[in-house]
Amino acid sequence: MKASEFLREAEASKRLVEKLQKERSLSAQCRKNGWTDISGELEEFERVLHQSRNVEKMTIQNQLEKIHNGVKKFQRQITDVKPTAELIGKLKEIMTEVEVSINTFKEDHRLRFEELLKEERICYQEIAAYEKKLETWTLAIKLDPKLHPAPLVKVSKPDGDIPSEVRALESFLQKTGGPYGGWDQYDHQAFLKVWTKHSGRPAFRKEARLYLPGKSLEEIEQHKEWYQELNRLQDKKREAIQQWKASKQQERQARIQSQEEAHRRERENKTQTQQHGAEEERREAEHRLEEWREQQRKKEQQIQEQRLAEEIYQMRQAKVGLLGEERRRQLEVKLAIEEQLRQRREAEEAQERSRREEEQRQLGERRKVATMGIKRFQERDLHKVEKKIQERQLSEQQEMEKQKRIAARIKEKVEVHISRNPSRLTQPTKGWEERMKHIGPSGGGPVLHMFHRAVPSWRQGL
Structure with a gap:
C-alpha cells in the first residue's frame, strides 16, 4: 500500500511538473515586452x-x-x-x-x-x-517611490527613568517611517525573507529583485542600511533594558533589606524596652514589699516594747511594797536578760536584712551580665547576617560577570564567516571513482520499487 501510494504521488508530481513547464510562457512574454x-x-x-x-x-x-x-x-x-x-x-x-x-x-x-x-x-x-x-x-x-514619513503617532512624554536607548529607537522609527521603514508590510516581509536566507551577504540583491519587482536597487540598499541601523538600535535597547532591570532589582533588594533591618532593630528595641520595664517594675515591687515588711517589723517591735513596759510598770506598781531587795534584783536580772534577747534578735534581723540585700545585689549583677551577653549575641548574629548578605551579593555579581563572559565567548565563536564552495557537492569522491572503475555507472531510470528492511530467519517470530 505504501509503495502504491508513493507511485501515485510520484506520478501526480510528474504531471504537475509537465503542466508547469507547458504553462511557462513568462520568458517569451518578457522578451516580447522588453x-x-x-x-x-x-x-x-x-x-x-x-x-x-x-x-x-x-x-x-x-x-x-x-x-x-x-x-x-x-x-x-x-x-x-x-x-x-x-x-x-x-x-x-x-x-x-x-x-x-x-x-x-x-x-x-x-x-x-x-x-x-x-x-x-x-x-x-x-x-x-x-x-x-x-x-x-x-x-x-504611487507617485513618489522614495521613503515616506510614517504617520504621526501620539507618544506620551518620556519619563526621566526610561533609558536613552529606548527614546533613540522611538525617535528613529518616527523619523524613518515606522516599523517597516516607509515600505509596505508585504514588501518588508519579502525583504526580511531574502535577507535571512542570505544572512545579509551581497548576493541577496539579485533574489530581492525577484521578490520586489517594484523596488530599485537604490531603494533596496537604503532599506538594507535602515534595517541594519534598526537592528543596532534594538540591540542597544535590549542591553539598556536588561541593565535597567538589573539596577532596579538591586535597588529593590537593597530597599527590602533596609526595611527588614529597620523592622528587626525596631523589634529588638521594643523587646529590650519591655524587658527593662518589667525589670524596673519587679525591682519597685520588691522594694515596696521590703519597706512594708520593715514597717511591720517596727510596728511589732514597738508593740512588744510597749507591752513589756506596761507589764514592768504594772508589776512594779503591784509589788512595790511586797518585794524586797531580792525580788527587785531578780526583776532587774529578768529585764537585763530580756534586753539581751531583744538586742540579739535585732542583730539577727539586721544580719538577715544584710543577707537579703546582698542576694538582691548579686541577682542584679547577674541580670546585668545576662543583658550584656544577650546584646553581644544579638550584635554577633547581626554581623553574621550582614556578612551573608554581602557574600550572596558578591556571588550574584560574579555569576552575572560569568554569564557575560560566556555570552561574549559564544558571540566570538558564532561570528565566523566561512566561504561556501557549492561545486564540491557535485564532485565525486576518490572512493567513488575507484569503485566506478570496477562496477561502472548505474542506471538512472525512475525508481519503481521501494526496498524494505528484511527480517532474518533467526529473528522471525520474536
Whole structure:
C-alpha cells in the first residue's frame, strides 16, 4: 500500500511538473515586452533549481546504491555457509548498517518533504499577498517611490527613568517611517525573507529583485542600511533594558533589606524596652514589699516594747511594797536578760536584712551580665547576617560577570564567516571513482520499487 501510494504521488508530481513547464510562457512574454533583466534573472534562478535537483537526485541514487550493496553483501554472506557465532555477529553488524542506512534515508526524505511543504505554504501566502497588492495597485498609483514619513503617532512624554536607548529607537522609527521603514508590510516581509536566507551577504540583491519587482536597487540598499541601523538600535535597547532591570532589582533588594533591618532593630528595641520595664517594675515591687515588711517589723517591735513596759510598770506598781531587795534584783536580772534577747534578735534581723540585700545585689549583677551577653549575641548574629548578605551579593555579581563572559565567548565563536564552495557537492569522491572503475555507472531510470528492511530467519517470530 505504501509503495502504491508513493507511485501515485510520484506520478501526480510528474504531471504537475509537465503542466508547469507547458504553462511557462513568462520568458517569451518578457522578451516580447522588453523585460530582459527579469527574464534573465528567472532563467538564472531556474538553472540553479535544476542543478540543485540534479545534485539531490544523484545523492538519492548514491544512498539507494549503498543500501542495495549492503543487501547484496548480506545475501552473499548467508549463501552456503555454516552458521557460527562469528558469522551471526558479522551478519548482525551488516544488518545494523543496512537498517541505519534505510532509517537515515527515510528521515532525510521526511525532513525534505516537510521543508517543501513549508516552502509551499510560504509561496502560497506570498502569492496571495502579491495578488492583494496588485488589487491595490489598480486602485491607486504611487507617485513618489522614495521613503515616506510614517504617520504621526501620539507618544506620551518620556519619563526621566526610561533609558536613552529606548527614546533613540522611538525617535528613529518616527523619523524613518515606522516599523517597516516607509515600505509596505508585504514588501518588508519579502525583504526580511531574502535577507535571512542570505544572512545579509551581497548576493541577496539579485533574489530581492525577484521578490520586489517594484523596488530599485537604490531603494533596496537604503532599506538594507535602515534595517541594519534598526537592528543596532534594538540591540542597544535590549542591553539598556536588561541593565535597567538589573539596577532596579538591586535597588529593590537593597530597599527590602533596609526595611527588614529597620523592622528587626525596631523589634529588638521594643523587646529590650519591655524587658527593662518589667525589670524596673519587679525591682519597685520588691522594694515596696521590703519597706512594708520593715514597717511591720517596727510596728511589732514597738508593740512588744510597749507591752513589756506596761507589764514592768504594772508589776512594779503591784509589788512595790511586797518585794524586797531580792525580788527587785531578780526583776532587774529578768529585764537585763530580756534586753539581751531583744538586742540579739535585732542583730539577727539586721544580719538577715544584710543577707537579703546582698542576694538582691548579686541577682542584679547577674541580670546585668545576662543583658550584656544577650546584646553581644544579638550584635554577633547581626554581623553574621550582614556578612551573608554581602557574600550572596558578591556571588550574584560574579555569576552575572560569568554569564557575560560566556555570552561574549559564544558571540566570538558564532561570528565566523566561512566561504561556501557549492561545486564540491557535485564532485565525486576518490572512493567513488575507484569503485566506478570496477562496477561502472548505474542506471538512472525512475525508481519503481521501494526496498524494505528484511527480517532474518533467526529473528522471525520474536
